[in-house]
Amino acid sequence: MVTTEDSETPRIYVAGHRGMVGAAILRQLTVASHRVLLTRTHRELDLTDSAAVDAFFAAERPTQVYLAAAKVGGIHANDTYPAEFIYQNLMIEANVIHAAWRHGVERLxxxxxxxxxxxxxxxxxxxxxxLTGGLEPTNEPYAIAKIAGIKLCESYNRQYGTDFRSVMPTNLYGPGDNFDLANSHVIPALVRKFHEAKQAGAAEVEVWGSGRPRREFLHVDDMAAACVHVMGLEPAAHQAHTDPRCSHLNVGTGEDVSIAELARTIGEVVGFEGEIRFDPSKxxxxxxxxxxxSRLRSLGWQAAIELREGLEQTYRWFLENRASLRA
Known part of the structure; x- marks a missing residue:
């Protein structure tokens, strides 16, 4: 972070800097100099409180905003707490994006x-x-909130000429993830399951579902690099590859694996030697x-971390931090 500031120094607010993605973005931004990095914990600033958010923007005058704050979780969490997922995400997005417009943020x-x-x-x-078809029912409230965030950015750009951009990541994993078995995404849940089964000498590990669904996974450090890349694009380059009515950019690897393949790979990385049993009732x-x-690749960025390499990094991080992991 910079120690001196002038009128040309970017003031960059990373909303959600303690989350997995926000922390990775902060790591990326910390490498460069000549910038002021602004952060607030949830205790310091409740992003669902519109008055508090507006006061923060008025006082700190950020010129750029990375809106990584969100309530996130896996299938079980989304299906169990739909009201919390739609309400909290809608409020966070609306408050931050509106305050960014009110206080002249140059880029979000x-x-x-x-x-x-x-x-x-x-x-x-x-x-x-x-918006060409129905959503997956188990995470529809969360998805609707995220769609609203895209449309907020589009609407402010259209009406006020702001430069608010949106990126849509695929399934993320890596350091700082939530390894709680009930509320986490598939990779951290399986890492913990296989690790505990190995420690206990268990004969098998049960995995939810049939194992047939296919998913794409992106390491969080790749995601952070993509965010910084997209934020750094000049407006002309960014707008040339987007339709005002479809202004978001996908971020991923362009490759997927079945959940069964993923489970086998995680089992190998962890060193679990038992059987894997799938539960199709889940x-x-x-x-x-x-x-x-393809759009993001045409703008000069593509993922660099292979899945197995990323899983090995993630497991090492889990081993180093499991005593203090958040639920």
Missing amino acids: LFLGSSCIYPRDAAQPMAEEAL PDGTPRKLLDV
Whole structure:
């Protein structure tokens, strides 16, 4: 972070800097100099409080905003707490984006999710697939909130000429993830399951669903690099590759694996030697989620971390931090 500031120094607010993605973005931004990085914990600033958010923007005058703050979780959490997922995410987005406009933020990046696309969208899913069909029921409230965030950015750009951008990441994993078995996403849940089974000498590990659904996974450090890349694009370059009515960009690897393949790979990385049993009575979710990332590649960015390498990094981080992991 910079120690001196002048009128040309970017003041960059990372909303959600303690989350997995926000922390990775902060790591990326900390490498460069000549910038002021602004952060607030949830205790210091409740982003669902519109008056508090407005006061923060008025006092700190950020020139750029990375909107990575969100309530997130896996299938079980989304299906169990739908009201919390839609309310909290809608409030965070509306308050931050509106305050960014009111206080003259030069550029904002909103982070969405690949679950915005229809459950049965053609694969790989292009940006134009948005709002062309029904959503996956288990995470529909969260997806609707994320769609609203995209449309907030589009609407402020259209009416006020702001430069608010949106990126839609595929399934993310990596350091700082939530490893709680009940509320986490598939990779951290399986890492913990296989690790505990190995420690206990268990003969098998049960995995939810049939194992047939296919998913794309992106390491969080790749996601952070993509965010900084997109934020750094000049408006002309960014706008040349987007339709004002479809202004978001997909972020992913362009490759997917089945949940069964993923489970076997995680078992190998962890060193679990027992059997893997799938429970088809549990929900599978969307049959396949693969993003078309050709737009972002044409803008000069593509993922660099291979899945097995990323899983090995993630497991090392889990081992180093498991005593203090958040639920």
